[in-house]
Amino acid sequence: MSSQIILPRIMQVGYGASLEVPNVLASLNCNRALIVTDKMMVKLGYANTIQTVLQQHDIACDVFDDTVPEPTVASIQAGVAKAKNGDYDCIIALGGGSPIDSAKAIAILAKHGGVMQDYRFPRMVTEQGLPLIAIPTTAGTGSEVTKFTIITDETSDEKMLCVGIGFMPVAALVDYKLTMSLPPRTTADTGIDALTHAMEAYVSKKANPYSDSQAIAAIKLIGPNLRKVFHDGSDKKAREAMMLGSTLAGVAFSSASVALVHGMSRPIGAFFHVPHGLSNAMLLPSVTAFSISAAPARYADCARAMGIATDLDNNDVANQKLLIELRALNDELAVPTPQEFGIKRDEFFEVCQTMAEQALASGSPGNNPIEPSINEIITIYQGLWD
Numbered sequence: 001m002s003s004q005i006i007l008p009r010i011m012q013v014g015y016g017a018s019l020e021v022p023n024v025l026a027s028l029n030c031n032r033a034l035i036v037t038d039k040m041m042v043k044l045g046y047a048n049t050i051q052t053v054l055q056q057h058d059i060a061c062d063v064f065d066d067t068v069p070e071p072t073v074a075s076i077q078a079g080v081a082k083a084k085n086g087d088y089d090c091i092i093a094l095g096g097g098s099p100i101d102s103a104k105a106i107a108i109l110a111k112h113g114g115v116m117q118d119y120r121f122p123r124m125v126t127e128q129g130l131p132l133i134a135i136p137t138t139a140g141t142g143s144e145v146t147k148f149t150i151i152t153d154e155t156s157d158e159k160m161l162c163v164g165i166g167f168m169p170v171a172a173l174v175d176y177k178l179t180m181s182l183p184p185r186t187t188a189d190t191g192i193d194a195l196t197h198a199m200e201a202y203v204s205k206k207a208n209p210y211s212d213s214q215a216i217a218a219i220k221l222i223g224p225n226l227r228k229v230f231h232d233g234s235d236k237k238a239r240e241a242m243m244l245g246s247t248l249a250g251v252a253f254s255s256a257s258v259a260l261v262h263g264m265s266r267p268i269g270a271f272f273h274v275p276h277g278l279s280n281a282m283l284l285p286s287v288t289a290f291s292i293s294a295a296p297a298r299y300a301d302c303a304r305a306m307g308i309a310t311d312l313d314n315n316d317v318a319n320q321k322l323l324i325e326l327r328a329l330n331d332e333l334a335v336p337t338p339q340e341f342g343i344k345r346d347e348f349f350e351v352c353q354t355m356a357e358q359a360l361a362s363g364s365p366g367n368n369p370i371e372p373s374i375n376e377i378i379t380i381y382q383g384l385w386d
Contacts, residue, residue, distance in 0.1 A: 003208035003209075003210055003211070003255060004255075005210055005255055006147055006165055006168055006254065006255075007145060007168075007251065007254075008134070008144070008145055008168060008169050008170060008171050008172045009170045009171060010024055010027065010028075010170065010171035010172070011145075011171070011172050011174065012024065012171070012172070012173045012174065012175075013174045013244065013247070014174075014175070014176075014240075015175065015176060015177050015240070016175060016177060017173045017174055017175040018049075018050065018135050018173045018175040018177070018178060019049075019053055019175075020173060021050060021053060021054065021092065021133065021135070021173060022053055022054055022056070022057035022059055024133060024171050024173065025054070025059055025090065025133070026057070028090065028131055028133075028170060028171070030059075030089045030090035030131060031058075031059050031060065031089065032059070032060045032061070032086075032087060032088050032089050032090070033054065033059060033060070033061040033062075033088060033089075033090050033091065033092050033133075034061070034062055034063075034064055034082065034083055034086060034088040034090075034091050034092070035047055035050060035051065035061055035062070035063045035064065035091075035092045035094055036064050036067060036079055036091055036092065036093050036094070036099055036102060036103035036106060037063065037064070037065050037067065037093075037094040037095050037099050038065055038066075038067045038068070038095050038098065038099050039065050039066075040095075041065070041094050041095050041099070041137065042063065042065050044181060046094060046137065046178060047063050047065065047094060050092065050094060050135070051063065061092070062082075062086060062088075064078070064079045064082050064083075064106075066078055066079065067079065067095070067098055067099045067102040067103075068098065068102075069098050069275060070098060070152060070159075070269055070270075070273065070275070070276065071098050071101055071102040071105070071150075071151050071152065072151065072152045072153075072154045073115065073116045073117070073151060073152070073153055073154060073155075074154060075102065076102050076105050076106055076109070076116070076151065079102060079103075079106040080105075080106050080109045080110050083106050083107070083110035083130065084110045088130065089130070089131070090130055090131040090132070090133060091103050091106060091107050091110075091130050091131070091132050091133070092132075092133045092135065093132060093133070093134045093135065093144075093169070094135045094137065095135075095136075095137050095138075096136065096137055096138035096140065096141060096186075096190065097136075097138065097140065097141030097143045097190075097193075097276065100134050100136065100141065100143040100144060100169075101141075101143055101149040101150055101151065102151075103132055103134070104129075104132060104143075104149040104162075104167045104169075105119075105149055105151050105162070106130075107129035107130040107131075107132045108125065108127065108129035108166055108167065109129075110129065110130055111127075111128075111129045111130055112127050112129065116151045116153070116160065116162070117153060117160065119162045119164075120160040120161065120162055121160070121161045121162060121163050121362070121363060122363070123162075123163075123164070124163060124164045125162060125163065125164030125165070125166040125167060126164055126165055126166055127164075127166045128166055129166055129167075131170045131171075132169040132170060132171075133169060133170065133171040133172075133173065134169040134171070134172045134173070135172075135173045135175065135178070136172070136174060136178070136243075136246075136247075137178040137179060137182075138179060138182060138186060138190040138246075139176070139179050139182075139187075139190055139191060139194060139229075139239070139242035139243040139245070139246040140189070140190020140191060140193040140194045140246055140277055141190065141193060141194075141246070141250070141276070141277075142194065142197055142246050142247060142249050142250020142251070142253065142254070143250065144169055144172035144173075144174065144247065144250065145168075145169070145172050145247055145250040145251050145254060146167075146168070146250050146253065146254040147163060147164055147165055147166075147167050147168045147254055148161065148162065148163055148167060148254070149162045149167050150162070150266065150276075152269075152270050157267075157270045157271050158267075158270055158358055159266035159267065159269060159270045159358075159362075161266070161362050161363070161364070168254075172247070174243060174244070174247050175243075176236075176239045176240045176242070176243035176244075179239050179242070179243055180233065180234065180236075180239060181233075182233060183233075184230050184231075184233065185334075187229050187230050187233060188226075188230050188277075188281075188333035188334070188335065189275055189276075189277035189278045189281060189335075190246070190277045191222065191226040191229065191230070191242060191246075191277075191333075192226070192277055192278075192280060192281040192284065192329070192330075192333065192335070193276060193277030193280050193281075194218065194222055194242070194245055194246040194249045194250075195219065195222045195223070195226065195249070195284075196258075196261050196262070196280045196281075196284050197218070197246075197249035197250060197252065197253045197258065198214075198215045198216075198218035198219045198222065198245070198248070198249035198252055198253075198302075199215070199219065199284075199288075199299075199302050200253060200257075200258040200259040200260075200261055200262065200367075201214070201215040201249065201252035201253040201255070201256040201257070201258070202215040202216065202219070202252070202256075202298055202301065202302060203259065203291065203295045203298045203299060203302075203368075203369050204253075204256040204257050204258070204259050204367040204368075205259075205366075205367050205368070205369070206255075206256045206257045206367050207256045207298075208255060208256060210255060211251075211252045211253075211255040211256035212252075214248045214249070214251045214252035214255070215248075215249065215252035215253075215256070216301065216305050217245075217248050218245045218246070218248035218249035218252060219245075219249075219302055219305035219306055220245075220305045220306075220307075221241040221242065221244055221245030221248070222241070222242060222245040222246070222249070222306075223305060223306030223307050223308070224241075224306070224307050225238040225241040225242050225245070226242065226329070226333070227329070227332060227333070229242050230332075230333055256367075257364065257367045258364050258367065259291075259364055259365065259367040259368040259369075260287050260290070260291065260359075260364065260365045260367075260368035260372060260377075261280055261283045261284055261287045262280065262362075262364045263359040263360070263362045263363075263364035263365040263368075264283050264287065264355070264356075264359045264365075264377060264380065264381065265279040265280045265282075265283055266279075266358070266359070266362060267351075267354070267355035267356075267358045267359055268282070268283075268338070268355065270358075271351050271355065272338070272341070272343050272347075272348070274338075274341060274343075278335065278336075278341075281330055281333070281335040282330075282335060282336075282337065282338060282341075282384060283380070283384070284326055284330075285323065285326040285327050285330060286380050286383055286384065287368075287380060288322065288323060288326055289323055290370065290372070290376070290380055291368055291369045291370050292319050292322075292323070292369075293370070294369035294370040295369035296315045296316070296319055297315055298369070299315075299318075299319050299322055300313075300314075300315040300318035300319055300322070302322060303318040303319065303321050303322035303325070304318060306322070306325065308321050308322065308325045309321045309322070337384060337385070338384050338385065339385060345385060348381075348385070349382065352378045352381045352382060353374070353378060355377075355381060356374045356375075356377035356378045356381065357374060359377055360372075360374060360377065365377070
């Protein structure tokens with residue numbers, strides 16, 4: 001059986017890759033760009049750097065910086081209006097997963113109209129929006145190389161998964177220099193997000209030889225370096241490894257899809273405004289423990305790729321080491337429990353049924369080694385409080 005692999009048309013990878021944006025736009029015959037970003041990217045001067053290098057090459061550009069963490073239907077409307085009215089021929093997404101996800105939605109809606117709910121899964125979005133050039137500034141989401149975007153419908157508190165080739169950026173400029181200023185909390189949350197992408201792609205029922213190769217390569221890069229960048233953000237070699245690992249993990253899950261962790265993570269984010277990477281981190285040990293019996297060889301491969309098990313360890317030993325490591329990683333990276341994050345137990349338990357239904361409806365749990373029931377998902381949610 002063959003597998004379809006969809007990637008950006010252009011990938012520029014390495015230190016300073018973001019400064020190649022004028023050459024990339026020229027190759028795409030684009031000369032009027034809207035930079036979609038957030039206020040932190042403006043404050044740090046990253047948006048101005050991109051503007052300056054574009055202006056030096058006589059490429060017109062404007063900035064839309066009103067994206068928000070965990071973007072909503074309402075939060076992208078001003079960007080859609082600006083993109084529609086500005087006669088732009090491309091969009092540059094600059095930032096972490098939220099600006100890139102926002103830009104993907106804006107690129108489609110500005111060209112084809114409608115509302116975001118029209119594009120939610122199971123619809124497969126094949127329409128091409130405005131050409132999108134993604135410049136990630138975190139080593140985590142992999143959104144620069146995926147055909148997915150996630151936008152919250154605030155009327156139902158549902159994180160809508162939107163899927164299709166139409167959301168794939170035409171170019172990804174992967175520059176680890178832009179991650180050097182990330183604070184430890186963001187570094188940890190996005191790093192565990194990338195690790196989750198790689199692991200879920202590898203154990204997914206949709207895994208294939210291509211996605212396997214990318215997932216294992218990503219785990220080998222992320223596993224030994226996540227603690228390093230958390231404790232020392234100036235470690236260039238570790239930052240470079242994390243950035244490449246994040247992109248490879250994005251390539252892997254764009255081909256093989258994610259699984260139960262992501263399915264359960266999105267409702268936590270929608271109901272309680274927990275950042276996506278952090279809610280993944282909360283769930284990864286518990287979901288792995290639930291799923292491991294159905295794919296022991298696959299999870300053991302993950303442990304070996306992380307460097308916490310060796311070829312001499314049998315699968316059972318490797319998997320025990322994996323579960324210990326995932327819990328230890330959360331402890332060392334100070335990942336809070338839902339309670340420590342400030343979520344009230346009664347409020348959490350009250351929506352467990354709804355969150356479980358939304359998780360299952362997203363389709364992601366169907367890719368898991370064990371496809372859970374509603375009650376099993378509820379049990380895992382409630383177990384986060386033990």
